[in-house]
Amino acid sequence: MEGAVAYESDLNLKATELRLGLPGSDEAEKEALSGVRNNKRASPDTSDECGSKGSSNGDRENAPATKAQVVGWPPIRSFRKNSFQPKKTEAEAAGMFVKVSMDGAPYLRKIDLKVYKGYPELLQALQNMFKFTIGDYSEREGYKGSEYVPTYEDKDGDWMLVGDVPWDMFMSSCKRLRIMKGSDARGLGCGA
Amino acid sequence: MSEDRNEMPEPEVDTRRREIAGVLTGEFQSPSPDQVLENVLENVLLFLTSRRDRNAVSLVCKSWYRAEALTRSDLFIGNCYAVSPRRAIERFRRVRSVVLKGKPRFADFNLMPPNWGAYFTPWVTAMATSYPWLEKVYLKRMFVTDRDLELLAQSFPAFKELVLVCCDGFGTSGLAGIASKCRQLRVLDLIEDEVADDEVDWISCFPESGTCLESLIFDCIECPINFEALERLVARSPSLRKLRLNRYVSIGQLYRLMIRAPQLTHLGSGSFSSSDIVAQGDQEPDYISAFAACRSLVCLSGFREIIPDYLPAIYPVCANLTSLNFSYANINTEQLKSVICHCHKLQIFWVLDSVCDEGLQAVAATCKELRELRVFPIDAREDSEGPVSEVGLQAISEGCRKLQSILYFCQRMTNAAVIAMSKNCSDLVVFRLCIMGRHRPDHITGEPMDEGFGAIVMNCKKLTRLAISGLLTDKAFSYIGKYGKLVRTLSVAFAGDSDMGLKYVLEGCPKLQKLEIRDSPFGDAALRSGLHHYYNMRFLWMSSCRLSRQGCEEIARAMPGLVVEVIRNENEEDKDGFEILYMYRSLERPRIDAPEFVTIL
Numbered sequence: 171m172e173g174a175v176a177y178e179s180d181l182n183l184k185a186t187e188l189r190l191g192l193p194g195s196d197e198a199e200k201e202a203l204s205g206v207r208n209n210k211r212a213s214p215d216t217s218d219e220c221g222s223k224g225s226s227n228g229d230r231e232n233a234p235a236t237k238a239q240v241v242g243w244p245p246i247r248s249f250r251k252n253s254f255q256p257k258k259t260e261a262e263a264a265g266m267f268v269k270v271s272m273d274g275a276p277y278l279r280k281i282d283l284k285v286y287k288g289y290p291e292l293l294q295a296l297q298n299m300f301k302f303t304i305g306d307y308s309e310r311e312g313y314k315g316s317e318y319v320p321t322y323e324d325k326d327g328d329w330m331l332v333g334d335v336p337w338d339m340f341m342s343s344c345k346r347l348r349i350m351k352g353s354d355a356r357g358l359g360c361g362a
Numbered sequence: 363m364s365e366d367r368n369e370m371p372e373p374e375v376d377t378r379r380r381e382i383a384g385v386l387t388g389e390f391q392s393p394s395p396d397q398v399l400e401n402v403l404e405n406v407l408l409f410l411t412s413r414r415d416r417n418a419v420s421l422v423c424k425s426w427y428r429a430e431a432l433t434r435s436d437l438f439i440g441n442c443y444a445v446s447p448r449r450a451i452e453r454f455r456r457v458r459s460v461v462l463k464g465k466p467r468f469a470d471f472n473l474m475p476p477n478w479g480a481y482f483t484p485w486v487t488a489m490a491t492s493y494p495w496l497e498k499v500y501l502k503r504m505f506v507t508d509r510d511l512e513l514l515a516q517s518f519p520a521f522k523e524l525v526l527v528c529c530d531g532f533g534t535s536g537l538a539g540i541a542s543k544c545r546q547l548r549v550l551d552l553i554e555d556e557v558a559d560d561e562v563d564w565i566s567c568f569p570e571s572g573t574c575l576e577s578l579i580f581d582c583i584e585c586p587i588n589f590e591a592l593e594r595l596v597a598r599s600p601s602l603r604k605l606r607l608n609r610y611v612s613i614g615q616l617y618r619l620m621i622r623a624p625q626l627t628h629l630g631s632g633s634f635s636s637s638d639i640v641a642q643g644d645q646e647p648d649y650i651s652a653f654a655a656c657r658s659l660v661c662l663s664g665f666r667e668i669i670p671d672y673l674p675a676i677y678p679v680c681a682n683l684t685s686l687n688f689s690y691a692n693i694n695t696e697q698l699k700s701v702i703c704h705c706h707k708l709q710i711f712w713v714l715d716s717v718c719d720e721g722l723q724a725v726a727a728t729c730k731e732l733r734e735l736r737v738f739p740i741d742a743r744e745d746s747e748g749p750v751s752e753v754g755l756q757a758i759s760e761g762c763r764k765l766q767s768i769l770y771f772c773q774r775m776t777n778a779a780v781i782a783m784s785k786n787c788s789d790l791v792v793f794r795l796c797i798m799g800r801h802r803p804d805h806i807t808g809e810p811m812d813e814g815f816g817a818i819v820m821n822c823k824k825l826t827r828l829a830i831s832g833l834l835t836d837k838a839f840s841y842i843g844k845y846g847k848l849v850r851t852l853s854v855a856f857a858g859d860s861d862m863g864l865k866y867v868l869e870g871c872p873k874l875q876k877l878e879i880r881d882s883p884f885g886d887a888a889l890r891s892g893l894h895h896y897y898n899m900r901f902l903w904m905s906s907c908r909l910s911r912q913g914c915e916e917i918a919r920a921m922p923g924l925v926v927e928v929i930r931n932e933n934e935e936d937k938d939g940f941e942i943l944y945m946y947r948s949l950e951r952p953r954i955d956a957p958e959f960v961t962i963l
Contacts, residue, residue, distance in 0.1 A: 239743065242471030242880075243855070244771060244798045246742045247528075249554060249582065253666070253690055 268322075268344055272300045273351040283344065288337050296320060300349060307333045319350045400429055407433040432456060439463065440900050442480055442504065443925065444948045447488035459498035459523075460489065466903050466944060467853075468878050469503065470528060473905055474942065475929065477957050482506040482531075490517035498523040498549075505529070508536035508560075515543035523549035533558030534585065541567035548601070551579040559585035566591040570598075577604035581630045581664065586610040596622050603658075606630025609666035612637040613649065613675075620652040629656070631664030634672055634691075649675035663687035663712075670697045680704030687712040689738045695721040702728055712736040715750040715771065722754035726761025734767040734792075744799050748773025752780075752805075759783035767792035774805040775832060780814030784821040793818050794829035800856040800881075803833040810834055816841035819849070826873075829853035839863035843870025854879040861888035868892035878903040886913025889943075893917070896924055901946040909943055917945070918963035925952050926963040 266283040279299055286292040293304055305315030312331055313319050320332040324343045332340070332347070407430055410416055420430040435458040439445060442464045451457075464480025482504045489496060496518045506529050514521070521544045534557065540550065541564050565587050568575070573595070580587075587610060596602060596619050603626060607616065611632030620626070649672065653659070659679045668691045681704050688698070689712040698717040702708075708729045713721070715737055725732070735758060737750055750772050756779040758765065765787040775797050783790070795815075803810055811832035819825060819842050826848050830838065834857035842849065843866030850873050858864070864884040867874070868891050877899065885908035896902065896917075911928065918926040929942040940961070952962040 240800070240881075242468070242473040243800070244739065244742050244744070244796055245468075245471045245853075245855070246738065246771075247470050247554065248472065249556075250689070250738065251742050 266341065268346050270296065270299070270347040270349070272302075272349040275300060281347075283341050289333050289340075293320060293332070296347070296349065302349070309334070317352050320347065321350050322347050396425065400425055403429045404433050411436065413438050435459065437461065441946050441948075442485070443950070443953050444900075444946060446950045447485050449949060451488055451492045455492075456495075457489075457493050458495060459500070460485075460493075460496065461500040461502075462504060463502045464505065465503040466878065466901055467503075467876075468880065468903055468905065473880065475931065475957075475959055478929070478960065479953065479955055479957070480504045481955060482510045486510045486513050486517075490514075494518065495520055497521060498525075500525040500527075501529055502527040503529065505531040506536070507531050508533060508539070511536035512539045515539045518544075520546055522546050523551075525549065525551040525553070526555050527551075527553045528555065530556035533560040534562040534564045534583070535560040537564040538562045538567045541565070542569070545569060546574060548574050549577040550575070551577055551604075552582055553579060554582050557583045557585075561585075563588045563591065565595060568595050572598045572600075574601055575599040576601045577628075578602065579604060579606040579630065581606040581608050581632075581666075583608045589615050593618055593622065599623075602626065604628035604661075606663060607632035609633045609664075613669075613672055614647060617647040617649055617652050620656060624655040625658060626656055627658045628661040628685075629659055629664070631662065633667040634665045635667045635669040650678060654678035657682075659683070661685040661687075661710075665691035668692065670694075673697055673701060676701065677704060681706065683708055685710040688717075689714055689736065692716055692740060694718070695724075699724045705729060707731055710734045712738070714738050714740045715748075716740045718749040719751055719754040719757070722750060723757040723761075726757040729762060730764070732758075732762040732765055735762070735765065736769040737771055738769075739771040739798065742771075742798070746773070746798075748798075752776040752778070755779045756782050759786040763787060764789060766790060769794040769796075769829075771796045771798060773798055774802070775811065775814070776804045776806050777809065777811060777814035777817075778804075778806075780811070781817040784814075784817040788822060789824060790818070790822040791824050792827040793822065793825060794827070794853070795831055796829065797832040799832075801833045810838070812838040812841065816845075819845040823848075825849060827851040830857060831855060832857075835859050836863040836866070839866040843867050846871050848873055850874065851876040852878070854882055856881045858882045858884065861885055861891075864888035865891040868895055874898075875900045877901075879905070879907060881906045883908050886910055886916070889913055889917060893920055896921055896945070897947050899947065901944065903942065903944050905942040907943075911940065914943055914945075915963050923947055923949075927956070928961050928963060930959045930961075 267280045268283060269278050269280055271278045281295065281299070283292070286295065289307075297303055302318045303316050304318055304320060305313040307313055313333075321329050322332055322340070322344045323346045324330050325345065329348070335343075403426065407416075407419065410419065410433075413436065416430055416434055420427045431453050432455060434454050435456060437450060437454055437457045437459065438461045439450065440463050442462050462482070462485060465474060465478060468474065469478065480503060482501060490513055494517070497520050499514065499521075500523075504526075506526065511532055514524070524540060524544075524547070532555075537550075537552075537557070540547070575595075578595075578599075587608065589611065592611075593615075596605070602623055605619070605623065605626055606628065607619070607630050609632060611619075613632070613634050613636055616632050616634070620629075653675055656679060660682055662676065662679065662683055662685070665688060670693055673693070680701060683705055684707055686705060686708055687710075692714060694716060695718050698713070698721040702721075702724050705711075706728060709731050711725060711729065711732060711734070713725075713736070722737070725735075737754070739746070740749075741747065750770075751774050752772075755770060755772075755775065758768075759779070759782050763786060765783075766789050768783075768787075768790070769792075772795075775795065780795065783793075797811070804814075811830075812835055815828075815830050815834070815838050819828070825846065828842070828846065828849055828851070830842075830853070836859045839858060839862070842852070846852075846867075847870075849871050852867065852871070852874065854877075861884055863882070864879070865888050867877070868888070872895075874895065875898070880903075884904065889904075889909060890913075892902070914926055914928055918924065924945050925948045926943070926945040928940040929944060931941045956962060
């Protein structure tokens, strides 16, 4: 058995294989049941497609290199297994999730501030998430060069410009974020 | 409730009672002696509740069989395919409560392809017309649809208790039907079920005027609930004693519920964390006094997404707790110690191995009344870090001498610790040790774990349930066969050397009822050695062993009262190959609802 496989990979038979189908498309392999639980009922036509609910072709987990996980071992119900991720370090215990709204966007997002090490990373993430660009920050003029301005609500309920205070202070006082747009943003110094 | 009995008289029994009364006063024409005896017997049997006793009674003679059948009100069916609804209903006419169990346990671990069976529909359909006075339904590992629940809610006006354990097939729309139509409902317990999110606000469906709810358990529901409606529900349910919330209830919401229901005895605390970021200086409710007000609280669980800072809130109730479930609480040794030091009365304790051996040592030091311990792995993989080991097991064995039941997941273990437990905890009834690395030996001596498990069956004279793991040779099985005379349930995985292993067990354990084996080298010859016993068992499960189709066919031919199912993997091309043998005794012909990948021999 093993011999045949080695042979096959030397000659790269797959490349010369004759079959119906576009070149470059591969057979989807069925996976053992695992993955994120989605307990909304699947509609009848999609439920039979793949072996596993919620995991699509594009999004497969590879078995760890050390040992293939055996189905049903150890004998823990998947409900329990999926219930939480193991803590890596004490510090990462509770995430610091804040809501992010963007003027004009139909729904809000949530981000974990603890994931970011500073303002540049945070702003980049926001720009990626909402597909916009922020101007350059300066203490005197705020964000110049774009009609979007990142703001946050602090403990006292005031709306503040992101970037004025040290990162740690920002982390502990930020309750939610809002990407302001257009005329609303002028008051916070977008450098008209 | 007694009003129900008055409203719905049972003519037959009343007539009999009148006859007896008539005999005593001399007014009546005396019935035959047989009839008198039967009347008396029925009245006596009303007091008999144990089903084993009742089964014995029904074997005495036809007359006793009839009397018992008329007076049995609690129907227990351990395998829903062992008997048909029609047969059960024809024999037992006056049933008030039904227990039905469906899939075998290994189905919980994805070993059984989905849609195997265990449908509640034929049962509820039959009972709807035949058991109008049905009050309680308890289902385990059954497939229950929303329509089934709807039919149940419509058909039984006196319905009081619904308990669903490890079931699936239904969603929040089914629950809405139960909530709104079962006006006498006292108990709605959903335990480890898979409940589909139909986006129906079932909590709002309970009667507005007030409920007789005593127990509401929904911690397994993985979708948000309408909290304001829940708060109002708790406020109008004065009999509520047991409430277990799901992880969508925050600690702030928990507080609001607790102050409305200080009479609770059982509480599942939901997420035990805050939903919003609570910045410093914000006023948080006084959780400690909310707990302190619950003077009757004896059972605490939940902690689904615990923020350990909130743990001190439970200190006031610790001294009274008899049951504490931390098996979803990701806490460390110190955090556990701060709680467990108060829990002197604790009898049942479930915990994650994140507390480490040292945490278990703290348990051993304080919980002298402990009867049941379960230690679950936070990282359920074969080669993960193992925070608990033989050290924790040894400590527990020395500190908790009254232990009756243990489930222990670990990465490494020694025979010495298992032997110590066998000697220290002589009351053990359930011993389930799962060494997560397959075929792993004693990590200090390098020897198989035979001697450890051998000591358990030898020394624990009350043992009825055993689960074995680690590197095990046929010797372990010979011990089990020789000493495990009371063992009823045995779970085997990746163990044994040859057919002899299974033979020892099948020939040696007369009380064996449930045998589940996976990935062990037992073949057809071993299977044959159990022919004398299979009719006494509820089921046998063997998956990924060395059985052949012919071997299974032989069994099916030899034992017509057994249903022998061979179950293929969905991927399996070879129509003769199979992964699973599942066989069970049955009074019926083989079921017709089996899916395509199941072949009944």
